[in-house]
Amino acid sequence: MPTPTGRTLQQFYDALSERYGPQHWWPAQSRFEVLVGAVLTQNTNWRNVERAITNLRDAGLLDIARLHRLPPTHLPELIRPAGYYNVKSRRLKALIDFIWQQYGGDLDAMFDRSTDELRQELLAVKGIGRETADSILLYAGGHVTFVVDAYTFRVMSRHGLVDEQADYEELKELFEGNLDRDVRLYNEFHALLVRVGKEHCRRQARCTDCPLERFEHDPNPPF
DNA sequence: TGCCAGGCCGGGT
DNA sequence: ACCCGGCATGGC
Numbered sequence: 001m002p003t004p005t006g007r008t009l010q011q012f013y014d015a016l017s018e019r020y021g022p023q024h025w026w027p028a029q030s031r032f033e034v035l036v037g038a039v040l041t042q043n044t045n046w047r048n049v050e051r052a053i054t055n056l057r058d059a060g061l062l063d064i065a066r067l068h069r070l071p072p073t074h075l076p077e078l079i080r081p082a083g084y085y086n087v088k089s090r091r092l093k094a095l096i097d098f099i100w101q102q103y104g105g106d107l108d109a110m111f112d113r114s115t116d117e118l119r120q121e122l123l124a125v126k127g128i129g130r131e132t133a134d135s136i137l138l139y140a141g142g143h144v145t146f147v148v149d150a151y152t153f154r155v156m157s158r159h160g161l162v163d164e165q166a167d168y169e170e171l172k173e174l175f176e177g178n179l180d181r182d183v184r185l186y187n188e189f190h191a192l193l194v195r196v197g198k199e200h201c202r203r204q205a206r207c208t209d210c211p212l213e214r215f216e217h218d219p220n221p222p223f
Numbered sequence: 224t225g226c227c228a229g230g231c232c233g234g235g236t
Numbered sequence: 237a238c239c240c241g242g243c244a245t246g247g248c
Contacts, residue, residue: 042230048245049229083245087231129231149229194229203227 009178012161012212013185016192019211023191026139031107032064034140038132039092040082051081064105068096091127098125111141119145130168138190144183146175147190151197158201159212 027046028034033053040049055078056062061070075089082088096105102121103109110118115137122133130148137143148171156162162171179185200210207213 038229041228043228044230044244045228045246047228047247051246081245083228084230084243085245087243091231127231131230135229147229151229190229197229 009175010180013179013189013192015211016196017188020192020195023188023195025187025191026135028139030062031140033062035095035136036062036092038135038139039095039127040079040088042084042088042091042129042132044083049082052079055079055081064096064099064107067092068100068105087127094126095122095128098122107140111143115143115145118143130172134172138183138186142183144181144186146172146179146186148172148175149190149194151194151201152190154203155193155197155201155212158207159210 026034026037028037036056037049037053040052053062056067059078061067061078067075072089072093075092076085079085079088079092098121099105099107099110113121118141119133119137122128122136123130128136134145134147137145138147148168152171153162153166156171157164157166162174166174175186175189179189196211200207
């Protein structure tokens with residue numbers, strides 16, 4: 001995709017990739033753990049999510065069948081460190097119930113579905129929004145769907161690369177429409193955006209020592 | 224100490 | 237179609 005400035009989203013990715021190297025996302029030991037983490041990390045520091053996941057692992061509950069059998073009243077205390085533990089318990093339960101009823105608890109069967117169909121089904125589950133659905137699709141299912149999150153918004157808008165008021169689907173389509181359809185690329189790109197967001201793009205601070213400065217304030221946004 | 228962290232929902236305008 | 241309050245812990 002040539003542009004007026006000669007830069008592409010791929011080059012934007014290259015700049016990040018060169019600076020940080022591979023991110024090895026999603027940080028999990030199984031696909032099911034990705035689903036759990038995707039729900040637990042909603043508006044929450046990943047460090048706190050890790051504590052909750054450790055609790056589940058220690059209890060032998062990082063397993064869809066066991067978690068499905070677990071009385072719902074036991075879940076909040078286990079995931080307490082992740083915050084919002086009451087709502088997240090219901091959301092996790094709703095997700096597991098959905099997989100149980102629609103796919104007999106079989107993740108392979110679930111991910112056999114087409115990306116669009118499965119995305120719609122996941123979005124119909126209470127507590128599963130767009131980012132959570134896309135994270136599950138990409139990082140657990142290996143589906144080619146771009147994940148947008150708060151960091152994506154912040155990093156891209158801070159550097160004048162998207163309109164401040166762009167919404168989720170708009171930003172998602174920007175990436176999907178200007179990159180090769182490649183799971184590895186989508187995986188790495190989103191992880192890198194989180195990385196640079198964490199290190200250089202805090203909410204109430206100007207970006208510092210950012211590898212993306214050469215993309216900034218371009219009167220002719222490259223994409 | 225107050226602000227922040229890999230959202231989402233439901234109700235109100 | 238937006239806008240907002242609620243949800244909650246732990247780190248800095």
